[in-house]
Amino acid sequence: SAIPGYWLGELKAGVKAINTALCNAGRNKSAFLFYTDAHWNFSARMSPKLLKYLYRNTGMTKTVFGGDIVQTESSDYDTMAYLWNWRSQLKDLPNHHSVVGNHDDGNTTDGLFPQNYIYGYLLAAEETGDVVREDSGLYYYVDCPAEKTRYLYLDTAWQGATSQQQAFMKNALLTCPEGWHIVAIAHIWHDTDYTVSPPVPAGINAQAKVFLDLF
Numbered sequence: 001s002a003i004p005g006y007w008l009g010e011l012k013a014g015v016k017a018i019n020t021a022l023c024n025a026g027r028n029k030s031a032f033l034f035y036t037d038a039h040w041n042f043s044a045r046m047s048p049k050l051l052k053y054l055y056r057n058t059g060m061t062k063t064v065f066g067g068d069i070v071q072t073e074s075s076d077y078d079t080m081a082y083l084w085n086w087r088s089q090l091k092d093l094p095n096h097h098s099v100v101g102n103h104d105d106g107n108t109t110d111g112l113f114p115q116n117y118i119y120g121y122l123l124a125a126e127e128t129g130d131v132v133r134e135d136s137g138l139y140y141y142v143d144c145p146a147e148k149t150r151y152l153y154l155d156t157a158w159q160g161a162t163s164q165q166q167a168f169m170k171n172a173l174l175t176c177p178e179g180w181h182i183v184a185i186a187h188i189w190h191d192t193d194y195t196v197s198p199p200v201p202a203g204i205n206a207q208a209k210v211f212l213d214l215f
Contacts, residue, residue, distance in 0.1 A: 003049050011053055018058045030149040030181050036066025037101065040082035048089035055093065062144075063093055067101025067157060067187035069122070083122070098122050100138060101187040102157040134168045141172050150176045154186040154211060161210035169214055186211065 003011070022029055033054060038047050051063055069086050090096055100122060123137055133140030138155040152172055155165060176182055188208060190201035204212065 030147045032062040037068045062095035065098040068103040149181040156186040156207040
């Protein structure tokens with residue numbers, strides 16, 4: 001189905017803003033599209049269409065997904081159907097990379113997603129020759145020499161800030177070429193206070209604080 005008409009005005013304005021920013025940045029650009037918390041059985045079915053529209057009409061060349069393709073984890077069949085549907089629609093997007101969200105860990109479905117499923121369904125399809133990953137594949141980095149940027153994809157939702165991940169991250173930071181940017185992506189950064197409306201971040205999530213302290 002087509003993109004709803006009431007979104008097109010916002011998309012067209014976004015296209016203009018993106019192309020202007022890319023033009024102004026020139027060779028200094030470090031840019032990507034970002035979306036998160038897709039929760040497939042809600043509005044996520046539209047996400048790939050919106051992303052593809054932006055790809056067709058802008059100079060963007062990469063996309064980052066911040067985790068939670070799953071919503072309810074209601075049944076094994078439904079959850080796997082969401083993942084396959086999502087994957088099939090993303091195949092035309094170049095340089096698409098993901099991190100694991102707290103809904104993706106399968107706790108509600110008694111560990112539906114053990115580590116090999118998380119890797120196989122959420123992350124493996126995004127491997128490129130530039131990926132440097134830890135053996136589990138749950139955290140990794142991708143270098144973009146043209147942008148002089150190292151994209152560091154962290155796991156705050158599955159195993160968390162383990163000593164192994166901290167060591168991997170330290171090495172990624174220390175070996176990053178001089179003068180490069182580092183972009184860190186993870187699913188959970190803030191604890192949120194839901195007692196007020198609208199909700200506000202109440203503090204840095206403990207997992208994220210470990211990583212931030214490493215910087």
